[in-house]
Amino acid sequence: MALDADWAERWVRRTADAIADAKDELTELDRQIGDGDHGENLDRGFKAVVARLDDAAAEPEPAGERTVGDVLKLVATTLMSTVGGASGPLYGTAYLRAAKVSGRPQIDPPAVVAVLEAALEGVASRGKATVGEKTMVDAWHAAVEAAEAAAGDGGSEVDVLRAAAAAADTAATATIPLVATKGRASYLGERSAGHEDPGARSTALVLGAAMAAALSGPTPADPRSAA
Amino acid sequence: MTARVALVLVSHSAELARGTAELAEQMAPDVLIRGVGGGPDGGLGTSLDAVQKVLGEVLTTLADDPSVGVGDLGAGDGGTDDGGVVVLGDLGSSVLTVEAVLELDESLAEHVVLARAPFVEGAVAAAVTAHGGADLATVLESANASVRMFAAIEAAQSPEASGTTSGGEPDGGSGSSRTVTVRNPLGLHARPAALVSRKVAELGAAVTIDGVDASSVLQLMALGATQGRELRVEATGERAAEAVATVVEMIDAGFGEV
Known part of the structure; x- marks a missing residue:
């Protein structure tokens, strides 16, 4: 089962739910080492994304088959427009670059890896961050490595996303002892150690939603009208 | 515009x-x-x-x-x-x-x-x-x-730098130097500093005021030159004397504020 635009939409809707559920947790993490707006900002952004998906679902079907990239592009521009903090341009760039490599109706396991790589590259270049600086790059990087390994072993789309989600989750937890050298948390220096990076945690949520969306498959009802 | x-x-x-x-x-x-x-x-x-x-x-x-x-x-x-x-x-x-x-x-x-x-x-x-x-x-x-402004100002105002700039008299034909007293009450604040730096850029000569680059509005403002302060205007290059005279005249005229 290759992943299609409906999967991408399920992914995004599940992400919005996961972020809404974790909003307080993310905000609390960010309050400890940042400016305390990560949960609020992402929640506002993904709620706006869902609203735009609902609007699109209410429109007549556009001519031509919807691509995975179409969905991801909509996420990118909406997040950039609605998330006021740094996570807007960072996630926005991740989805924008991911959209550029997924302009097809369906993507297979190697293409899923390419999407994750593009997202990582977007976050890293926009944030000018590398691995080990206690940022969301840590989670994206671990996810890409795990996804590459899973695809290399001949894994399915679900296998690739499961590996990516698990690795991102582990990597987010692994940011706890790190001292931040990029982003707002770096102003705290040594005091940033002992706290999980909120961006790495939200990345783990995003990738967890990607896996869950692939596992759940198309719902019997039209998935585009599922709330 | x-x-x-x-x-x-x-x-x-x-x-x-x-x-x-x-x-x-x-x-x-x-x-x-x-x-x-x-x-x-x-x-x-x-x-x-x-x-x-x-x-x-x-x-x-x-x-x-x-x-x-x-x-x-x-x-x-x-x-x-x-x-x-x-x-x-x-x-x-x-x-x-x-x-x-x-x-x-x-x-x-x-x-x-x-x-x-x-x-x-x-x-x-x-x-x-x-x-x-x-x-x-x-x-x-x-x-x-x-x-780089802060570093440039510190260098210009360090004891070594002021020793070399104010100690040495005009060295030969290409340099020119004069002193002038700030007359307007607010001194070289934003507007006058902008006027001077724009004029210096226009003149095309290398002009310094108390050792700082006079084409830099930021460095001029950072001098904190208020009324009564004596400033040393120096220039090098072909039109050095003319540049110094022009800048001295501007400062002496008080920028329309006296």
Whole structure:
């Protein structure tokens, strides 16, 4: 089962739910080492994304088959427009670059890896961050490595996303002892150690939603009208 | 409006953006300067839509201005005739937002460059440079150079530096030096500093005032020269004597404030 635009939409809707559920947790993490707006900002952004998906679902079907990239592009521009903090341009760039490599109706396991790589590259270049600086790059990087390994072993789309989600989750937890050298948390220096990076945690949520969306498959009802 | 380079100042705060634009405009009235700040919800933050809209408006205004010339803007080849927009951002995410706008909208990216500079100092330096009709690359460099201002002033005011500059009399034919007393009550504040630095840039001579580069509005302001202070104006190069005389005359005239 290759992943299609409906999967991408399920992914995004599940992400919005996961972020809404974790909003307080993310905000609390960010309050400890940042400016305390990560949960609020992402929640506002993904709620706006869902609203735009609902609007699109209410429109007549556009001519031509919807691509995975179409969905991801909509996420990118909406997040950039609605998330006021740094996570807007960072996630926005991740989805924008991911959209550029997924302009097809369906993507297979190697293409899923390419999407994750593009997202990582977007976050890293926009944030000018590398691995080990206690940022969301840590989670994206671990996810890409795990996804590459899973695809290399001949894994399915679900296998690739499961590996990516698990690795991102582990990597987010692994940011706890790190001292931040990029982003707002770096102003705290040594005091940033002992706290999980909120961006790495939200990345783990995003990738967890990607896996869950692939596992759940198309719902019997039209998935585009599922709330 | 005659300057072919405009400035867009992007802040987390609408008030900071507006205030910085106001300050820079006062020192460079011929330059189109727009501040944009605040998040999508109106609070602190930066809005991609707002930044994109302002950049589009500013580029349209530049392109419509016959004194700027559509041809200049249309060239987009990085040549010396190029006009365009220099953008300054304040803290992290406003810079990220500008970069994201330029990645999203390639038509903007052709004529818009992002400076890496302190927000207020970079805006003031870029505005004064743009006022003289400089091209995009020169205005960008002026903004970026503002980050070195503090080091330059410290070097000029260190005991060693003042020993060599004020101790040595005009050395031979190419140098010229005179002293002048600041007469206007507020001294070399923003507006007079902008007037002097613009004039020095126009004269094309290497002029220093109390050891600092007189073509740098930031360094002049940082002198903190108030009424009654005696300043040493020095210049080198072919038209050194003329440059010194011009600057001394400006300071002595009190900038219309006496």
